[in-house]
Amino acid sequence: MTAVAAPVGRAPTRAAHPVRRLLLERVGLGVVTLFAVSVVVFAATQVLPGNAAYAVLGHSATPQRVHALEVQLGLDKPAVTQYWDWLTGLLTGHLGTSLANNEPVATLIGPRLVNSAALVVAAGIVGTLLGVGLGLLAAFRRDGLLDHALSVAALTVTSLPEFVVGIVLVILFAVVVSHVLPAVSVLPPGVAPWDDPRALVLPVATLVIVIIPYIFRMMRAATIEALESDYVEMAELKGLSRARILLRHALPNAIAPTIQVIGLNFLYLAGGIVIVEVVFDYPGIGQALVDAVSNRDIPTIQFIVVVLAAFYVVANILTDVVALLATPRRRAPR
Amino acid sequence: MPDTPPTPLASPAYQPLSRRRFLTGSTAALATLGAGGLLAACGSATPSTTTTSSPATSVATARPRRGGTLRAALSGGSSSDTLDAQQGINNVDFARILQLYNPLVGYTPDVVPELALAEEITPNANATVWTVRTKQGVLFHNGKELTADDVLFSINRIVRNNYPGASMLVGLKINEAKKLDTYTVSLPFSAPYASLVEAMAGYEYYLNIVPVGYDPKHPIGTGPFMYKSFTPGLQSTFVRNPHYWESPGPYFDQVVITDYPDETTQINALEGGSADVVNLLSASASTSVKSAGYGVLVSPAGGFTPFTMRVDVAPFNDVNVRQALRYIAGRHEMRDVVFDGDGLLGNDIFSIYDPEYDHSIPQRHEDFAHAKFLLKKAGQEHLTVELVTADIAQGTVSAAQVLAQQASQAGVTINLNKVTVTEFYGTNYLKWPFAQDYWYYSAYLPQVGQAFLPNSPFNETHFDDPHYTALYNEAVGTLDAAKQADIAHEMQQIDWSQGGYIIPYFPPVIDGYSPRVKGLLPSETGLSLGGYAFKRLWFA
Numbered sequence: 001m002t003a004v005a006a007p008v009g010r011a012p013t014r015a016a017h018p019v020r021r022l023l024l025e026r027v028g029l030g031v032v033t034l035f036a037v038s039v040v041v042f043a044a045t046q047v048l049p050g051n052a053a054y055a056v057l058g059h060s061a062t063p064q065r066v067h068a069l070e071v072q073l074g075l076d077k078p079a080v081t082q083y084w085d086w087l088t089g090l091l092t093g094h095l096g097t098s099l100a101n102n103e104p105v106a107t108l109i110g111p112r113l114v115n116s117a118a119l120v121v122a123a124g125i126v127g128t129l130l131g132v133g134l135g136l137l138a139a140f141r142r143d144g145l146l147d148h149a150l151s152v153a154a155l156t157v158t159s160l161p162e163f164v165v166g167i168v169l170v171i172l173f174a175v176v177v178s179h180v181l182p183a184v185s186v187l188p189p190g191v192a193p194w195d196d197p198r199a200l201v202l203p204v205a206t207l208v209i210v211i212i213p214y215i216f217r218m219m220r221a222a223t224i225e226a227l228e229s230d231y232v233e234m235a236e237l238k239g240l241s242r243a244r245i246l247l248r249h250a251l252p253n254a255i256a257p258t259i260q261v262i263g264l265n266f267l268y269l270a271g272g273i274v275i276v277e278v279v280f281d282y283p284g285i286g287q288a289l290v291d292a293v294s295n296r297d298i299p300t301i302q303f304i305v306v307v308l309a310a311f312y313v314v315a316n317i318l319t320d321v322v323a324l325l326a327t328p329r330r331r332a333p334r
Numbered sequence: 335m336p337d338t339p340p341t342p343l344a345s346p347a348y349q350p351l352s353r354r355r356f357l358t359g360s361t362a363a364l365a366t367l368g369a370g371g372l373l374a375a376c377g378s379a380t381p382s383t384t385t386t387s388s389p390a391t392s393v394a395t396a397r398p399r400r401g402g403t404l405r406a407a408l409s410g411g412s413s414s415d416t417l418d419a420q421q422g423i424n425n426v427d428f429a430r431i432l433q434l435y436n437p438l439v440g441y442t443p444d445v446v447p448e449l450a451l452a453e454e455i456t457p458n459a460n461a462t463v464w465t466v467r468t469k470q471g472v473l474f475h476n477g478k479e480l481t482a483d484d485v486l487f488s489i490n491r492i493v494r495n496n497y498p499g500a501s502m503l504v505g506l507k508i509n510e511a512k513k514l515d516t517y518t519v520s521l522p523f524s525a526p527y528a529s530l531v532e533a534m535a536g537y538e539y540y541l542n543i544v545p546v547g548y549d550p551k552h553p554i555g556t557g558p559f560m561y562k563s564f565t566p567g568l569q570s571t572f573v574r575n576p577h578y579w580e581s582p583g584p585y586f587d588q589v590v591i592t593d594y595p596d597e598t599t600q601i602n603a604l605e606g607g608s609a610d611v612v613n614l615l616s617a618s619a620s621t622s623v624k625s626a627g628y629g630v631l632v633s634p635a636g637g638f639t640p641f642t643m644r645v646d647v648a649p650f651n652d653v654n655v656r657q658a659l660r661y662i663a664g665r666h667e668m669r670d671v672v673f674d675g676d677g678l679l680g681n682d683i684f685s686i687y688d689p690e691y692d693h694s695i696p697q698r699h700e701d702f703a704h705a706k707f708l709l710k711k712a713g714q715e716h717l718t719v720e721l722v723t724a725d726i727a728q729g730t731v732s733a734a735q736v737l738a739q740q741a742s743q744a745g746v747t748i749n750l751n752k753v754t755v756t757e758f759y760g761t762n763y764l765k766w767p768f769a770q771d772y773w774y775y776s777a778y779l780p781q782v783g784q785a786f787l788p789n790s791p792f793n794e795t796h797f798d799d800p801h802y803t804a805l806y807n808e809a810v811g812t813l814d815a816a817k818q819a820d821i822a823h824e825m826q827q828i829d830w831s832q833g834g835y836i837i838p839y840f841p842p843v844i845d846g847y848s849p850r851v852k853g854l855l856p857s858e859t860g861l862s863l864g865g866y867a868f869k870r871l872w873f874a
Contacts, residue, residue: 049757049760050756050757050761054759054763055756056423057759058755058759059726059771060498061764062764062791063764064496065496068496100412100413100566101413101414103566108413108566167598170602174602175602175605175606176605182606182608183603183606184407184599184606186569186603189563189565189569190563278596281592281595281596281603287567287595288413288567290595291412291595294754294756295413297413297414
């Protein structure tokens, strides 16, 4: 989330008015969305067969033990009461207690949230920089060998699911071909991802490889369009250097449509990390969510889903704000 | 117990050691091996059924070495992981709990009951009162000595909270259980219970001894390793217990156990050098692990994964239908497909390693003609049934698919209903008409108590045969081993000809390990890595 927030710093003050209106409107809608999401998710958990008591006891779930645990976990209360308890708890700052192990959800999920955020932010930033850079380069060398090679590579990678990319990287760098990087990224509890950057390399690389093609292709197309425009022709006629034309004239105009794609890729990352987390046994919220669903651990499911939904809402708002800021003609006061 | 065989159990009824010695020919060697740590014979104790392949196992005679951190990448686990000594749930719980705690009685790797914290367990003449004397000088991790108070506290905690172990202490008059002296307790039962020792030996019932006032948040036990850290669903770190009561070992300074949700990731961890041992591999994965130069331990386990038919609902309430399905199951083929031919063949009777198991009952083979005859007799020539399957244990879904295919050749339609593990053990658990299950090894009579009596907690087949129940009560009522075995054989005839289980095979347990890990022995308990006996392992 913080990565998307970074470009906001560039916001020129004269744009405040339409941006503020957009923000107010979208934040209000966002809150409504989050509430709706929490209701829908809670309802969905009620439809799932079984409950946390059955799920936790598993093979040893005799009716007597299930009943005792249901009472202990409060699962014998009506669904509406359970939801109300959760919502009022949330509004008073209590995220609830995990049904799987009786620990506060915040203590359980907090460190995992940090881990996942580190993965998303690192992959997002690296992927964006590489995608934008390569896109510019390909547009600049349009129809050259490099351009064709990059386009073919991008198309190839687009057709590979992330677990294939991840496994290929593991084979290349950790297991068969060489042993330079760890094959799994198990972070011991209490160790932050930045304390062990080697563990982050392969998961981040996997995600970067998966998102680059989209950003690259959009950036290339938008830059080519800008380079074919009248103002670039004008700049060329004025005798400006090609580098200056690319960076000062084409880039600012190409970036606006690309920002939407970058935003979409950040949203994708929030979901895409689930698979990468499993492939590398990386302790993030994706893994925690899968686990919580199979444990029917409703407070944990609710918390993670609301966090993910909030990320979607915030990322969407930021994308629109940044796109607005990057398109001066759209923010002229009417 | 380095050089002496395990203390014989005090009662004349408990001589299972002799039969097992006879069967394997080398239990004593194995026991010495386990304790003394001579690797030379590793895998040769039961040569016909065990394969241990590693470049390292042939190199022998190295003496165990102290030190190092064992990194175990274990299959399964979730945020419901627990260190509670007496109510573990999943496989990784097993691995952790076995490091921290000890029971009164355990199993040797070849499933002979072996006294652990108990020095002596003696019944009265009719097996209604059992006297348990603990070993002296055993220290808990906090330095306190184990006494009768701890044993009473532990048993009370299990029974009063109805933890899994309570089902192995049925009939215990908990209010009359009392301390006789510092190390001795007396446990009175409402009816004779001659199979108590075998019942308590099953690790899956977590009859572990904890100190008075035990709080699972401070997991203190008597086990070979002591708690250092634990995060459910992720990882735990335990350190060597320098005062462990059993010697030699433990050898590692530390044991780090990490949950792995996925087999591919487990293997990557092993081959990428991030893990020293991995467990519960599939047959196909074992081939690739082997070819990459890592060790594979295939244990001919005594656990089982039965198909369960409810004998009280149609069409399975007709014994002909049950028997027909048993004749449809092609056991060899199923075992070949699912486990590449490893594992023992099943004959629809459980507890294959129990000295009371009747090996004289003929092995059932697929016989479609007989199956069709039985179905015709039942008026079910075009039988169509639904089989509920889930990934509850290694190979269960594949086995269900093979059975469905075999059934179609016999004109029977088995529709597979694959559900998630959570749904399988959800509200319909123990009620599915036709499903599967898994069990670790247990001796015969305790296993009957778990699943085949009207009051059994896990009577998934809803079996309720008064004659069978009477035989059970008679068997647990006698301390005469020969008589008990005769009765058990009679019960097994009933299992074989009327029961609700199809037991096609006993699934092998397949684990992988780095060549530098020494001391691994196959275990017949159904648990991985020699019964998670990390205390016996060391690094070369």
